[in-house]
Amino acid sequence: MSETTGQQGPVGAGPAIVLVEPQLGENIGMVARAMANFGLADLRLVNPRDGWPNEKARAAASRADHVVDAVRLFATLEEATADLNFVMATTARARDSFKPVRGPEAAAVDLRRRAAEGQGTGILFGRERWGLTNEEVGLADEIVTFPVDPKFASLNIAQAVLLMSYAFQAAGREGDQSPRFEAKVPEPATKEDLFRLFHHLEASLERAGYFFPEPKREVMTQNIRTMLTKANLSEPEVHTLRGVIKAFDYEAAQLRKKLGDAS
Template identity: 50%
Template sequence: MMEANAKTGKRVGQDDAASAAPAIVLVRPQLGENIGFAARAMGNFGLRDLRLVAPRDGWPNEKARATAAVAGVIVDEAKVFDTVEDAVADLNYVIATTARPREMVKEVLSPETAAAALRAKRQASQRTGVLFGAERSGLDNDSIVLADAILTAPVSAAFASLSLPQAVLLFAYEWLKSESPSDLGRTTTYDGPAREGISAPDTQPATRAELYNLFEHLEGALDDAGFLRPPEKRPSMVRSIRNMFHRMGATDQDVRTWRGIVSALTRPPTEPRR
């Protein structure tokens, strides 16, 4: 469940300056010191929105506050969630960090290309975030499946392990370094500069919450139809379906259309058409 900040009373979704930059989401972090060092890395490179999912030692954590040094305000304003789904529910685009190849069809980005992709999303007024896993084992597959892309750093094969603060620092550095003009063409009296990518002026990328509601609707209908069988294969089938929607970059209008399609296909035949 989403929690309000104890000092400010702010909740995720409120407009503030930090919302323009990616949220850093630490999933089940173990040591308060690592949370503090990660916050310090964020402050070094212009990131402010720190989100914690089920920190092992509870929250608030004085060790995190102490190691954050002058970035203590980032720790003070950190938001705590019970689940990854809650932590990213208001975001339009999410990247998951992992050092290992996974059996998922997702775009793989380096820290540099990830920063560039997030800058482009920012220019399109999208809210973004980067997931980082726990110190011991990283992100699990159920967390990674919630993301649109994977971030993997180029590291030495002889010693590929990064600590949690190091991973945050590496991305945060690339984020700040990527700051550069991204306008294309020229601005006129009648319109603004062009942007790379698909132009969709009357719609926005779907939020995680909109997608979760669609998944629940669609998967419920597929369960009723007997599609998600046998039971032991259901989790992998659900992940494949969800990954298809993440790859397509669904808009809020796409989600409404798909919800209408599912409703139409599951409507009893005796119900009059409208």
């Protein structure tokens, strides 16, 4: 018999995340946090070692309380997946099985399609130390594995759930991989502001004796103007540069005054 400790999520909203005999409450909490990051909420536990509820899990969930509060507890994997139509098993090892094997991206696309059709779907994750047994993998419809370095293929549960949760969300964006927000880009400076910067800088360099020898003045000036034009400076950036030049001019004037007083 299963013990329910929360409400079942809406069918089709996303795959159920099924943890088989998880050992540490902290890992369960980090799984809940990873799910919440990408909009998943149906977390099912099969015979967790330290029981449930678990305060260490809630602390590690970092305010993903809606996932923790909706956790459902089951005695067997069969009970945990009984209401689902399609289940994938995660594993890093090749199995003696003829089940289809997918990467996370392809798996997520298929899960999205099935969810849109109203199917209940789930993803199985095994124990921290040795994953899923062959018998448990045998209960799944397909296998999903991650393209990790074969020399170090071990992922902890939260990492694996995070990868699948992200892949599921990305699969629903129809190729749009733009970030959640973008930096605000100021308008480019007007040419009038840019010309004032040219004149200000060139006057300062003239006082500092930069344009030497004289025959190279035109080339040196053009190089400076080309560099500043290519930078596509914004109005605030132009004003900042002029403030920097003004500060240098002030210090140079103070130095000249001190030298003049000393002489």
